Amino acid sequence: MSSVIWYLYEFARKSWAENFAAAKTDPEIMEAPSRFRNFPEVHKEYCIACGACTAACPAPMAIKLIRDEDSTHEEGATYPVINNRGCIRCGFCAEVCPTDPKTITCGENHLIREEFTILPVEKMFVIDDYLCIRCKKCMDACKVEGAIVKDDNKILIDQTKCIACGDCLKTCPVKGAIKGIYISNVEEQKAIIRLIVSTLESTIEAQQETIKELNLYDDPQSVFKMDMPIDKLMEEAREILPNDELIVDLIEKITDRLKLRIITWDKEKCTNCRLCVNECPSGAITYDAEKGVQRNPDKCLRCSICHQTCPFGVAGYYVARFLLDKTSPELEVKDVIHITLKASQLPIRSS
Numbered sequence: 001m002s003s004v005i006w007y008l009y010e011f012a013r014k015s016w017a018e019n020f021a022a023a024k025t026d027p028e029i030m031e032a033p034s035r036f037r038n039f040p041e042v043h044k045e046y047c048i049a050c051g052a053c054t055a056a057c058p059a060p061m062a063i064k065l066i067r068d069e070d071s072t073h074e075e076g077a078t079y080p081v082i083n084n085r086g087c088i089r090c091g092f093c094a095e096v097c098p099t100d101p102k103t104i105t106c107g108e109n110h111l112i113r114e115e116f117t118i119l120p121v122e123k124m125f126v127i128d129d130y131l132c133i134r135c136k137k138c139m140d141a142c143k144v145e146g147a148i149v150k151d152d153n154k155i156l157i158d159q160t161k162c163i164a165c166g167d168c169l170k171t172c173p174v175k176g177a178i179k180g181i182y183i184s185n186v187e188e189q190k191a192i193i194r195l196i197v198s199t200l201e202s203t204i205e206a207q208q209e210t211i212k213e214l215n216l217y218d219d220p221q222s223v224f225k226m227d228m229p230i231d232k233l234m235e236e237a238r239e240i241l242p243n244d245e246l247i248v249d250l251i252e253k254i255t256d257r258l259k260l261r262i263i264t265w266d267k268e269k270c271t272n273c274r275l276c277v278n279e280c281p282s283g284a285i286t287y288d289a290e291k292g293v294q295r296n297p298d299k300c301l302r303c304s305i306c307h308q309t310c311p312f313g314v315a316g317y318y319v320a321r322f323l324l325d326k327t328s329p330e331l332e333v334k335d336v337i338h339i340t341l342k343a344s345q346l347p348i349r350s351s
């Protein structure tokens with residue numbers, strides 16, 4: 001009871017009433033520091049509708065893209081809308097926004113090094129300078145200013161500005177000139193690549209007898225063709241990484257550029273002259289008194305020295321190229337790899 005009386009006495013004092021009426025907040029508290037992150041503010045006139053902000057937002061339903069109704073003169077503007085009830089003021093949306101000036105601002109954001117990005121993308125797009133024809137269509141299609149630039153007669157993608165939308169890949173007229181590289185599961189991707197190459201090589205080497213009977217060297221223009229369904233390859237690759245989209249993408253990239261050197265070995269033509277034994281740089285070719293000249297495919301470098309050294313045509317040297325066909329209407333199995341084998345035109349020693 002005494003405490004209640006004391007509080008009533010304090011409130012009744014004239015000095016307390018005067019101080020309460022004239023109370024002022026410290027100016028330092030009133031002014032928000034520059035590092036303070038408030039709710040994001042949207043400047044819709046700068047938006048390019050890339051969707052980077054929605055992809056980077058970690059809070060469900062905190063941000064979404066909307067589009068105004070079209071008028072008779074122009075299309076409706078597309079821009080993000082922030083739901084303050086869901087927003088956690090992390091600043092990620094403003095950080096990844098590629099426009100200059102920023103479409104989204106919320107005070108000073110995290111101090112992040114330029115070579116890193118918060119945007120959770122699966123692919124990184126790069127330009128293959130060997131295949132690029134400098135048409136600049138990718139630069140015209142890119143929504144982010146400065147993401148694709150020309151430097152020293154080369155077209156380059158600035159990874160610090162790229163939002164991985166894929167528009168450049170869609171507009172590029174040269175297959176393989178722009179590549180979308182998966183940046184996760186790198187070791188698994190390496191294992192799948194090794195599986196693809198070894199499978200292709202073993203498939204061709206299984207046809208050695210057929211290849212030798214064709215005598216491709218008699219006609220330099222003749223080729224050996226075969227198709228390899230990818231069903232079994234896909235099953236083995238799924239055991240490494242269960243991601244069909246990534247596996248097919250790797251198969252397509254490998255078959256686009258891969259050129260395999262194939263060595264065939266016709267034992268019946270060998271006279272055991274042993275010229276190839278001394279020339280082989282890897283020790284893949286050896287001589288045994290009982291078995292004669294032997295070749296170990298696992299040690300072979302496919303360097304073609306034996307092919308050029310042998311005067312009897314024991315070693316055949318071929319070049320194989322590949323093409324993934326995902327839509328072959330004339331075949332029952334739609335996804336196949338077309339394999340084309342052609343005899344090498346390297347000079348050989350005459351007998």
